[in-house]
Amino acid sequence: xxxxxxxxxxxxxxxxxxxxxxxxxxxxxxxxxxxxxxxxxxxxxxxxxxxxxxxxxxxxxxxxxxxxxxxxxxxxxxxxxxxxxxxxxxxxxxxxxxxxxxxxxxxxxxxxxxxxxxxxxxxxxxxxxxxxxxxxxxxxxxxxxxxxxxxxxxxxxxxxxxxxxxxxxxxxxxxxxxxxxxxxxxxxxxxxxxxxxxxxxxxxxxxxxxxxxxxxxxxxxxxxxxxxxxxxxxxxxxxxxxxxxxxxxxxxxxxxxxxxxxxxxxxxxxxxxxxxxxxxxxxxxxxxxxxxxxxxxxxxxxxxxxxxxxxxxxxxxxxxxxxxxxxxxxxxxxxxxxxxxxxxxxxxxxxxxxx
Amino acid sequence: xxxxxxxxxxxxxxxxxxxxxxxxxxxxxxxxxxxxxxxxxxxxxxxxxxxxxxxxxxxxxxxxxxxxxxxxxxxxxxxxxxxxxxxxxxxxxxxxxxxxxxxxxxxxxxxxxxxxxxxxxxxxxxxxxxxxxxxxxxxxxxxxxxxxxxxxxxxxxxxxxxxxxxxxxxxxxxxxxxxxxxxxxxxxxxxxxxxxxxxxxxxxxxxxxxxxxxxxxxxxxxxxxxxxxxxxxxxxxxxxxxxxxxxxxxxxxxxxxxxxxxxxxxxxxxxxxxxxxxxxxxx
Numbered sequence: 001x002x003x004x005x006x007x008x009x010x011x012x013x014x015x016x017x018x019x020x021x022x023x024x025x026x027x028x029x030x031x032x033x034x035x036x037x038x039x040x041x042x043x044x045x046x047x048x049x050x051x052x053x054x055x056x057x058x059x060x061x062x063x064x065x066x067x068x069x070x071x072x073x074x075x076x077x078x079x080x081x082x083x084x085x086x087x088x089x090x091x092x093x094x095x096x097x098x099x100x101x102x103x104x105x106x107x108x109x110x111x112x113x114x115x116x117x118x119x120x121x122x123x124x125x126x127x128x129x130x131x132x133x134x135x136x137x138x139x140x141x142x143x144x145x146x147x148x149x150x151x152x153x154x155x156x157x158x159x160x161x162x163x164x165x166x167x168x169x170x171x172x173x174x175x176x177x178x179x180x181x182x183x184x185x186x187x188x189x190x191x192x193x194x195x196x197x198x199x200x201x202x203x204x205x206x207x208x209x210x211x212x213x214x215x216x217x218x219x220x221x222x223x224x225x226x227x228x229x230x231x232x233x234x235x236x237x238x239x240x241x242x243x244x245x246x247x248x249x250x251x252x253x254x255x256x257x258x259x260x261x262x263x264x265x266x267x268x269x270x271x272x273x274x275x276x277x278x279x280x281x282x283x284x285x286x287x288x289x290x291x292x293x294x295x296x297x298x299x300x301x302x303x304x305x306x307x308x309x310x311x312x313x314x315x316x317x318x319x320x321x322x323x324x325x326x327x328x329x330x331x332x333x334x335x336x337x338x339x340x341x342x343x344x345x346x347x348x349x350x351x352x353x354x355x
Numbered sequence: 356x357x358x359x360x361x362x363x364x365x366x367x368x369x370x371x372x373x374x375x376x377x378x379x380x381x382x383x384x385x386x387x388x389x390x391x392x393x394x395x396x397x398x399x400x401x402x403x404x405x406x407x408x409x410x411x412x413x414x415x416x417x418x419x420x421x422x423x424x425x426x427x428x429x430x431x432x433x434x435x436x437x438x439x440x441x442x443x444x445x446x447x448x449x450x451x452x453x454x455x456x457x458x459x460x461x462x463x464x465x466x467x468x469x470x471x472x473x474x475x476x477x478x479x480x481x482x483x484x485x486x487x488x489x490x491x492x493x494x495x496x497x498x499x500x501x502x503x504x505x506x507x508x509x510x511x512x513x514x515x516x517x518x519x520x521x522x523x524x525x526x527x528x529x530x531x532x533x534x535x536x537x538x539x540x541x542x543x544x545x546x547x548x549x550x551x552x553x554x555x556x557x558x559x560x561x562x563x564x565x566x567x568x569x570x571x572x573x574x575x576x577x578x579x580x581x582x583x584x585x586x587x588x589x590x591x592x593x594x595x596x597x598x599x600x601x602x603x604x605x606x607x608x609x610x611x612x613x614x615x616x617x618x619x620x621x622x623x624x625x626x627x628x629x630x631x632x633x634x635x636x637x638x
Binding site: 054055056075076077078081082083085086087088089090091092093102103106107150 | 527529530532533534535536537538539543547548551552554
C-alpha cells in the first residue's frame with residue numbers, strides 16, 4: 001500500500017500556442033490506505049487525472065508519485081496499480097478465471113499461486129460459481145465484480161476506479177457501493193474513485209476532490225465539502241437540491257439582492273460590497289415574523305420531505321421542509337428565517353468563499 | 356412480414372427448385388459425361404443418364420497418361436499444387452493483413468496515414484492491372500515455375516487489411532488499456548486478445564481467400580510453363596486441345612469435378628464460422 005502524491009499536474013493536448021490545456025495544475029496528497037473520490041461534472045478532467053495516475057495518459061507537467069516513487073515515465077503495468085473501468089473492459093473471449101488471472105500469468109506468477117489468489121478474490125466477491133463462464137454470460141453486476149476481482153488479484157498498491165457504477169441500475173449501484181466500501185475496509189488499499197454522482201462521492205469518499213473545468217475546486221472530507229464549500233461551484237454541485245445562491249450587495253448589517261429586495265441578516269456580512277450569499281435548502285425555515293419573503297411557485301413532495309420552489313425578489317430559492325408539515329400554498333408569500341451559522345459568503349467575482 | 360398464402364408457398368418452392376436445377380444440372384451433366392467414353396459423349400444426342408466408366412475416367416485423370424490430344428499430366432499432382440497454392444495464399448494473406456492492420460490501428464509512426472492510404476489505394480488495383488510489372492519482377496527473381504512465384508505476388512491484400520482494420524477499430528480502447536495495466540506488451544496483446552477476438556473474421560476470410568487462391572487462373576497461366584507446376588484450374592484448360600482434335604471429355608469432366616471438391620469442402624466445413632464471421636461480432 002502506498003500514498004499518492006499529485007504535484008502541480010498539468011495536462012494539455014497538442015503543442016505550442018494551440019495546445020488545449022485540460023488540467024491546470026492540480027495538487028493533492030492522498031494518504032496510505034485512504035479512499036478519495038474525484039467528483040465533478042462531465043468534461044471537468046477527473047477521468048484524465050485518474051488516467052494520468054494510471055499511466056494511460058502522459059503527464060504534460062508536474063509530478064505524480066506512488067509511494068515515494070515518481071511514476072511520470074513508468075509503464076502502467078509497473079506502477080503497481082489496478083484499474084476498474086466504466087464498461088469493465090473484460091476480455092470477452094476469456095473465462096472469468098482467465099480474466100482475473102491474465103495479469104498474473106503475464107507477471108509469471110506460478111500457476112498454483114494464481115489459482116489460490118483468484119479463488120480468494122472470487123470468494124470475497126462471491127464469484128465462485130461463475131469462474132468458468134464467459135463475460136457475456138454474466139449480468140452487469142457480475143461483470144462489474146469480475147472487473148473488481150481482476151483488480152484485487154493483482155494485490156496492487158493502489159486501486160483506481162473510473163466511474164465503475166455508471167452502467168449499473170439504481171438498485172445494484174447502491175448495493176455495489178456498499179460492497180466497495182466493505183472491500184476497502186477489508187483490504188485497506190489506497191483508492192482513487194472517479195464519479196460524477198455526488199451520492200457516490202459523499203458515501204464512498206473519506207475525502208473528496210471536487211473538480212471543475214480542469215481546476216481542483218476543493219479537497220476535503222464530505223462534511224467539509226458539504227458544510228463549508230470553498231467556492232460557489234462546489235456549493236452548487238454538491239447537495240441535491242443544490243445550495244441557493246443569492247447574488248447581491250452587503251451593506252452594513254443588511255444584504256440587498258440584485259433587483260433591490262433588502263434582506264435582514266442575523267449578523268453582519270464578513271465584508272461589504274458585491275458578494276454571493278449561499279443558503280442550503282434545509283437551513284431556512286418558514287416562520288412568522290419579518291424574515292425573508294419567499295413567493296411560493298411550486299411544490300414537490302418527495303415523501304420524507306417536501307421541496308418548496310419559489311423566488312425571493314427575482315432570485316430562485318428552494319426550501320426543504322418536513323414532509324409531514326402543512327405545506328404553504330402556491331402563490332402565497334411566506335417568511336423565512338435563517339440561522340447565522342448557515343450563511344455562506346462567496347466573493348461575487350471569483351466565487352471563492354469569504355466567510 | 357410473413358404471409359401464409361398457398362399460392363405464394365407453391366410459387367416460392369417452384370422458384371427454389373428452378374434455381375436448384377439451374378445450379379445442379381451442369382454438375383449433373385459433368386458427372387454424366389465423366390461416366391462415359393469419349394466416343395459416347397460426342398454422339399448426338401449427348402447421353403443424359405450416367406454410363407459405366409466413371410471410375411476409369413477418374414483414375415486416368417488422377418494418374419494421367421490418357422490418350423487425349425491436350426495435356427495428359429496427372430491431376431493428383433495438380434491438385435497438390437493447387438492446394439499448396441491456395442493454402443499459402445490464404446494463410447499468408449491473413450497473417451500479413453492481421454499484422455499490418457495491427458500496425459495501422461495501434462501504433463503511431465511517421466507517415467502512418469500515407470501507408471494506410473497506400474494500402475487502401477491498392478484495393479483499386481486488381482492483379483490484372485499490375486500483372487506485367489509483377490511478372491517482370493517474378494521472372495527476374497527466377498521464381499517462375501515455383502511455389503514462391505505462384506503465391507507471393509498474390510499474398511498482399513488490401514481487402515483483408517482493411518477488413519481487419521475496421522474490426523480492430525471496434526475493439527474498445529478500454530480493452531487495450533486493461534491489457535496495458537495487466538502488463539501485456541503489444542505482441543502479447545495481439546496474440547492473447549486481438550487474434551482470438553478476430554477468430555470469426557479470420558474464418559470468414561479463410562473461406563473467401565481459399566476459394567480465391569484455388570480459382571487463380573491468369574497468374575498461374577503466366578508464371579508456370581512446365582506441366583509439373585500447373586494448378587488444376589490451368590490443367591483443365593491444357594487438357595482441351597484446340598481445333599478439331601479429339602478431346603477426352605470424360606477425363607476433362609472428371610478433373611473439373613475433382614477441382615471442385617476442395618473448395619466445396621472448405622465451404623461446407625467452415626460454413627458455421629463463415630456465417631458467424633460475416634454476421635456477428637463477438638463482443
